[in-house]
Amino acid sequence: MSIVMLKDVKKSFDKLQVLKGVSFSVAPGEVMALIGASGSGKSTALRCIDRLELIDSGEIVVCGHRVNDPQLDLRKLRLDVGIVFQSYNLFPHLTIEENITLAPRSVKKISRAQAREIALASLAKVGLSEKAQNYPEQLSGGQQQRAAIARSLAMEPKVMLFDEVTSALDPKLTGEVLKVIEALAASGITMIMVTHEMNFARRIADKVIFMHQGYVHESGSTDILTSPRTSELREFIGDELH
């Protein structure tokens, strides 16, 4: 049984077809790295999984939810899926702790004290316990991104989606965020991460999907990163290394 399954997914923006028949699946506990050149449709694929975009045809099933079904209970889907973006998107008017407790309290109706406990536990996981009472603007980019991860984790999703979560950070801050994600991967949570960090993908991914011009061009174990079968992937990896 897979936790995330895409079958022949097509998606266009106006006349531009971005996904031209994408299929892949992720098993429970698996860490999947989604790589590919800019514009190849990686973000779009992730957004379709969380139904931030509607697909034109094909099928997506996430934790048993048929994502393209008009009858879908969006709330249940969002409870099962956590997503973290490149731009953190913390709520600037709330402290870090309030950012994290907001959804458990208002969606899951958890008591204030219990939500606070959950928040502190998930902040501890990302190494930010001492920043609970700060506002997002008082944190560095790397800290904000870790707080965003903690906010997602506090909802205990079954699958986490990461979209280039380190692209806005300088190398020093990138490291601290990657460390958090690596620990998460080791904890057994299912995740799909779009990343340009090839070495990182090689280290923690179970499976790699290479997207090229709207298709899954190559997929397999992390071995394809060292010995790509197609010239497109070879070229892409070459570009990423330089």
Next chain:
Amino acid sequence: MTTAINPGHLQFLLTGAFWTLILSLMAFLGGGAGGFLVALGRTSPFRLLRILAAVYVQIVQGTPLLIILFLIYFGLPSLGFSISPLLAAGVSLTIYVSAYLGEIWRGCLESVPKAQWEAAECLALSRTQRLFKVILPQAIRIATPPTVGFSVQIIKNTSLTSVVGFVELTRAGQLINNSIFEPFLIYIIVASIYFCLCFPVSAFSQRLERSGAARLRALKAVSA
């Protein structure tokens, strides 16, 4: 038959100023409530609501306040609804203010980045929760300086209600002038009282804008 201005006149003017304040408050509260609905309508996911709110704004903004006042005060009684000058003035100002504040607030709602809506959506918050817990608190901060600034316009525009016979500050000045005919002196006093009502508000608005700009600069410095 003209006599000099006396303390009684001043007191009459101050009473007028009091009614100007009451009227401004009515306009602000009524118009604020209406404006909130207009802003929600203009940004609603439902097309029909968006259209209704946009049509309302266009019609009100395209009609002089004076005509709205005439319609309510003279027009409604001719249809069989009698209405006091105070109520007519309050209702007219409410209509006028709701359209303008609605547009100001719509802009503020829309200036909260779409990513904030999306982040809240991904955390499974309902649309109402997203609006009230994530978007509105941010929009209110953005909206405060222009809203306070617009309050000055409200105070000044209440003077138009003098034409339907409501005795606020302007009308009080007119009445005194009718009896003692000292227009320059009287209207200078009236103008100074308006200034005293408006100045604190506009000074406050400017301070809010400055501190907002300073906060924005500080934010940019942090993220740079």
